[in-house]
Amino acid sequence: MEPSSSLSRAPAALASRMSTHVIVIGGGISGLATAAALARSGVRVTLLEGDGDLGGLGTTFPFRGGTLERFYHCILPTDRALVRWIHALGLGADLMWKRIRMGFTYRLKTYKMDGPLDLLRFSPLTFGERLRLGLMGLRARGSAADLSLDDVPVGDWARAQVGDRVFEVLWKPLLEAKIGDGYPGIPATWLANRLSREKNAGPEVKGCLQRGYRSLIDAFAADLRAHGATIRTNTRARAIERDGEGMAVALEDGTRETADAVVSTLPMLQFQTMTRGLNLGPEIADLKLDYQGVLSAVFLTRRALSPYYWMPVVDSGVTAQGLVEMSNLVPLERSDGLHVSYLMNYTHRNSALFHKTDAELFAMYRRDLETLFPDSGRDIEEQFLFRAPFVEPIWTLQYRSKRPPTRVLPGRLYLACTAQVYPDVNSWNSCCSVVDRMIPEMATDLGFSPAPSASA
Numbered sequence: 458m459e460p461s462s463s464l465s466r467a468p469a470a471l472a473s474r475m476s477t478h479v480i481v482i483g484g485g486i487s488g489l490a491t492a493a494a495l496a497r498s499g500v501r502v503t504l505l506e507g508d509g510d511l512g513g514l515g516t517t518f519p520f521r522g523g524t525l526e527r528f529y530h531c532i533l534p535t536d537r538a539l540v541r542w543i544h545a546l547g548l549g550a551d552l553m554w555k556r557i558r559m560g561f562t563y564r565l566k567t568y569k570m571d572g573p574l575d576l577l578r579f580s581p582l583t584f585g586e587r588l589r590l591g592l593m594g595l596r597a598r599g600s601a602a603d604l605s606l607d608d609v610p611v612g613d614w615a616r617a618q619v620g621d622r623v624f625e626v627l628w629k630p631l632l633e634a635k636i637g638d639g640y641p642g643i644p645a646t647w648l649a650n651r652l653s654r655e656k657n658a659g660p661e662v663k664g665c666l667q668r669g670y671r672s673l674i675d676a677f678a679a680d681l682r683a684h685g686a687t688i689r690t691n692t693r694a695r696a697i698e699r700d701g702e703g704m705a706v707a708l709e710d711g712t713r714e715t716a717d718a719v720v721s722t723l724p725m726l727q728f729q730t731m732t733r734g735l736n737l738g739p740e741i742a743d744l745k746l747d748y749q750g751v752l753s754a755v756f757l758t759r760r761a762l763s764p765y766y767w768m769p770v771v772d773s774g775v776t777a778q779g780l781v782e783m784s785n786l787v788p789l790e791r792s793d794g795l796h797v798s799y800l801m802n803y804t805h806r807n808s809a810l811f812h813k814t815d816a817e818l819f820a821m822y823r824r825d826l827e828t829l830f831p832d833s834g835r836d837i838e839e840q841f842l843f844r845a846p847f848v849e850p851i852w853t854l855q856y857r858s859k860r861p862p863t864r865v866l867p868g869r870l871y872l873a874c875t876a877q878v879y880p881d882v883n884s885w886n887s888c889c890s891v892v893d894r895m896i897p898e899m900a901t902d903l904g905f906s907p908a909p910s911a912s913a
C-alpha cells in the first residue's frame with residue numbers, strides 16, 4: 458500500500474496558482490463552500506453535482522412561484538462558520554433570528570418544553586426524575602469536551618445519569634428516532650455535543666434566511682461563476698483515479714475530467730467506493746461508517762398545528778418520530794400564507810419503512826397527523842414527500858481517533874464530508890468548519906493564498 462505522504466508534491470512543481478485546477482465533487486454545502494473558498498483564492502474550479510440542482514440535503518422544491526426546503530433546516534446563533542459565509546455572500550441582511558418554542562408529545566399529550574421550569578412540570582416523570590433529567594442537561598454542557606466520553610456508549614451514559622425509567626420513557630425513543638437501532642454503539646460524546654450545541658445558545662433562538670436556503674445556494678452559485686468556476690449539474694462521478702502527475706474523475710456518462718487535485722464531499726461510503734482503485738491507507742479504506750437515512754413528509758395546511766417549532770413524539774401510536782412546524786420560524790409569505798410542517802422518520806436505507814411507496818407513506822403520515830391533531834386532515838392543501846439515504850453518520854466508539862483526514866493524498870486528493878464533523882453535530886455549520894480546516898492544507902500543498910473571506 459502506498460503511504461499517503463509519498464505522493465506529496467512540492468508547491469514549486471505547480472506552474473502558478475492561476476493554472477491550478479481542482480475538481481470538487483458534490484454540490485451540497487460542503488462542495489459549495491469548498492468550491493467558493495478555492496475560486497475566491499484564484500484556483501480554477503470545476504464543481505460536479507450529480508443531481509439537476511445544487512444544495513444537497515439543504516436543497517429546495519418549487520412551491521407556488523417560490524421554493525421550500527425539502528428537509529427542515531434552521532441556523533443556530535453558534536453557527537459561526539456558516540454565518541460567516543452568509544455575510545461573505547452578501548446575505549447578512551436576510552438573516553433573521555427568532556425566539557421559538559419547543560414541545561414534547563408523550564402519549565398524545567403535548568407538553569411545553571421551553572426551559573428548566575417546563576422540565577420541572579413534565580408530569581409523566583416523578584419530581585426526582587425531572588431533577589435528574591435537568592442535571593443531565595447541565596452536566597452535558599460541561600462534558601462536551603470530555604474526551605473519555607468517546608469510549609462510553611451513549612445509552613450507558615444517559616441511563617447512568619437519569620435512571621432506567623427516564624431512559625426508557627424519554628432518551629431511548631429519542632435516540633432511536635435519530636439513529637435507529639444503531640444507537641447503542643454511538644459514543645456519549647455525540648449526545649453531550651448535541652445538548653451543548655442546542656442549549657448553549659441560551660434561550661431557544663433559531664435563525665433562518667428570509668428567502669430560505671435557496672437564496673444561499675443561489676448566492677454560492679453566483680459567486681462561483683463570478684470567480685470563473687465551472688458548475689456542472691447532472692454530472693455524476695463514478696471513480697477517482699490517478700492521471701499521471703494529476704488526478705481524474707471518471708464520470709457515469711463514460712467521460713473523464715482531469716485536474717491537478719480533487720476534493721470529494723460525498724458521504725464516506727461513496728468516497729470509499731470511488732477510490733477503491735487508489736489503494737488508500739487503512740484510515741480511509743478500512744473505516745466502517747454507516748449512515749442513517751431520513752423520510753420527510755411536508756404538509757401545507759391552512760391553519761397552524763401548534764405553537765412549537767420542534768416537537769418529538771414519543772409513545773403516541775404514530776410512526777413519525779417528530780414534527781417540525783417550520784412556519785413557527787420562517788415567514789408565512791414564503792409558503793403563500795400556508796403553514797409548513799414536516800413529519801419525519803430517521804431510518805436506515807435498507808429498512809422496510811424507507812422502501813414503502815410514496816402512496817403508502819402519504820397515507821401513513823396523514824394518519825399520523827390526524828392522530829396528533831384531530832381534524833387537521835381537512836386543512837391540508839398540499840403534501841410532498843422526500844427521502845434521503847445518507848444523512849446522519851452512525852458514529853462508532855472512539856470515533857475521534859478514527860475521524861478521516863481532510864488531506865488524503867497531499868496535493869492531489871482531499872475529503873470534506875459529514876464523516877469528519879465529529880464530535881460536532883452534523884449541520885451546514887459543521888460542514889463549513891471541516892472546509893475551513895481543509896483549505897489551509899490545500900493552500901500549502903498547492904501553493905495558493907486563501908482569500909480572507911474564504912477561511913476562518
Ligand SMILES: Cc1cc2nc3c(=O)[nH]c(=O)nc-3n(C[C@H](O)[C@H](O)[C@H](O)COP(=O)(O)OP(=O)(O)OC[C@H]3O[C@@H](n4cnc5c(N)ncnc54)[C@H](O)[C@@H]3O)c2cc1C
Nearest residue numbers: 483485486487506507513514528530531693694883884885
Ligand atoms: C431532515 C434533515 C434536517 C436537517 N436539519 C438541519 C438543520 O436544521 N441545520 C443544519 O445546519 N443542518 C441540518 N441538516 C444537516 C445538513 O443537511 C447536512 O449536514 C448537510 O447538508 C451535509 O452537506 P454535504 O454537502 O456534506 O452533503 P450533501 O448535502 O449530502 O451533499 C452531497 C452532494 O453530492 C451529490 N452527489 C452524490 N453522489 C454524487 C456523485 N456520484 N457525483 C456527483 N455528485 C454527487 C449529491 O447530489 C449532493 O448534492 C439536516 C438534514 C436533514 C436530512
